[in-house]
Amino acid sequence: MVNTKGKWALITGASRGVGYETAIFMAQQGCNLILHSRTLEHTKALEEEVKNLGVEVYSVQAELANHEEVVAMLDEIEAKGTQVDIVFNNAAVQIAYRTDYWNTPVEDFEQSFRINFISVVTICNRLIPKMIQRGFGRVINTTSGIRNEPEQAGYAASKAALDKFTKDLASRLEGTDVMLNLTDPGWCRTDLGGPSAPNDVKSVIPGIAIGAFVDDKKSGRFFPAQSFTGLSLEEAVVKAEQIEAQPHVI
Numbered sequence: 001m002v003n004t005k006g007k008w009a010l011i012t013g014a015s016r017g018v019g020y021e022t023a024i025f026m027a028q029q030g031c032n033l034i035l036h037s038r039t040l041e042h043t044k045a046l047e048e049e050v051k052n053l054g055v056e057v058y059s060v061q062a063e064l065a066n067h068e069e070v071v072a073m074l075d076e077i078e079a080k081g082t083q084v085d086i087v088f089n090n091a092a093v094q095i096a097y098r099t100d101y102w103n104t105p106v107e108d109f110e111q112s113f114r115i116n117f118i119s120v121v122t123i124c125n126r127l128i129p130k131m132i133q134r135g136f137g138r139v140i141n142t143t144s145g146i147r148n149e150p151e152q153a154g155y156a157a158s159k160a161a162l163d164k165f166t167k168d169l170a171s172r173l174e175g176t177d178v179m180l181n182l183t184d185p186g187w188c189r190t191d192l193g194g195p196s197a198p199n200d201v202k203s204v205i206p207g208i209a210i211g212a213f214v215d216d217k218k219s220g221r222f223f224p225a226q227s228f229t230g231l232s233l234e235e236a237v238v239k240a241e242q243i244e245a246q247p248h249v250i
Contacts, residue, residue, distance in 0.1 A: 102148025
């Protein structure tokens with residue numbers, strides 16, 4: 001199991017929901033954090049919580065729909081000299097629920113792909129090569145279990161693109177100690193999931209973060225967070241490493 005103490009993790013969408021739970025959990029493991037949100041004010045309170053857990057932390061801001069802002073965020077991290085060891089591409093947007101799905105506006109797709117897919121591609125393409133050069137890295141891309149719901153076509157299609165990108169890229173990491181995997185938090189009561197979701201957001205721990213701790217150099221796995229609920233971190237890692245890695249299969 002990977003010891004994350006002293007490593008640096010970038011968490012997008014860290015200010016609330018799944019991102020917040022991930023940040024607290026990783027800080028409890030001794031991991032230093034870069035907290036992303038749309039504005040620095042959103043992660044101000046979380047920074048203080050994390051500092052109280054004894055790790056280093058700072059915040060960055062970017063509107064993920066704006067490519068230039070994503071690049072500027074990565075430039076800032078690089079300028080600070082931070083070597084990012086772990087990435088949780090958690091942030092996402094669910095534009096709308098379109099009952100008249102035949103008339104889903106093209107803007108739903110454009111916005112969904114900018115935030116849920118293109119920003120992740122930009123982050124991966126910038127940070128993974130550096131991880132390969134240093135000989136270590138863990139990247140966890142958050143997908144969705146939504147199926148057969150054209151009412152959410154923009155969101156679902158952007159996540160399908162993310163799945164394909166992740167699997168394809170994972171095939172190029174075989175034999176390295178850089179691992180790229182997918183996770184799904186399940187339907188949780190968050191701002192995105194809504195109040196009717198069956199799962200408390202805290203149920204994502206430890207499964208949502210398990211991709212940071214697996215240590216068998218296998219990429220292309222899918223880790224459904226709800227199947228790890230109630231397990232210790234050590235138990236979750238053992239279970240996760242029994243999941244077959246299928247980087248070439250969607």
